[in-house]
Amino acid sequence: MSSTWIYPIRPQELGTLPPSARRIDVREPAEFDGLLGRLPGSELVPLATLLDATVPWPRDVPLLLICRSGARSMKAARLLAEQGFTSLYNLEGGMLAVNEAGLTVEGPGVPPRVSAGHARDALCVATRELYGALPSPPCESLFEKLSAFSHPERASLFQAIERLGSRARADGLPEEAIDRTLRRMRDLISLLEHREVPPS
Incomplete structure (x- = not known):
């Protein structure tokens, strides 16, 4: 078992990393390009490919491991510690925490500003991906609630998302x-919770 210490680091502490640290994002490509965005300068190395990709890397280069919530990145850090890497950092809370802290993120899926209108559109698109070109997507109340989003409604929004998932499973969808779709919806709600939501 490796004795390498894995250093937890909060988004607000990223500036304390060694200048030579590489930012390794272990999410899937769709997440890397998705709503939560990615840290500037980060490299995509999905967790499933991590061990093969890092074979030629120097073991003493500092590595910051990044994922959506901090769980996969911790798993990645432990795997790398077992491979002899000696300077490992895990981003606590992942990209959810980065967005909550209001730090700069980039990527093609990041809206310039999250609004209730954007939220309704994105959720509608996600629902249509599940159900196809329906004239009226299910769970319309979910979209309507977003026009007056507030923190106390978070639980009911997540419950609505879970009901949508249950319906999709009952309908035999993959x-x-x-x-993938429900994760995107949850990420969108989390973004709305931590950013200004102007009237649409």
Whole structure:
């Protein structure tokens, strides 16, 4: 078992990293390009490919491991510690925490400003991905609630998302597609919770 210490680091502490540190994002490509964005200068190395990709890397270069919430990145850090890497940092809370802290993120899926109108559109698109070109997507109340989003409504929004997932499973839709879509919806709600939401 490796004795390498994995240093937890909060988004607000990123400036304390060694200048030579590489930012390694272990999410999937769709997440890397998605709503939560990515840290400037980060490199995409999905967790499933991490061990093969890092074979030629110097073991003493500092590595910051990044994911959506901090769980996969911790798993990645432990794997790398077992491979002899000696300077490992795990981003606590992942990209969710980065967005909550209001730090700069980049990527093609990051809206310039999250608004209730954008939220309704994005959720509508996600729902249509599950159900196809329906004239009226299910769970319309979810979109309507977003026009007056407030923190106390967070639980009811997540419950609505779970109901949508249950309906999709009952309809026999692919589990992978359901999970991907529901994750996108949860990320969108988290973004709305931590950013200014102007009237649409």
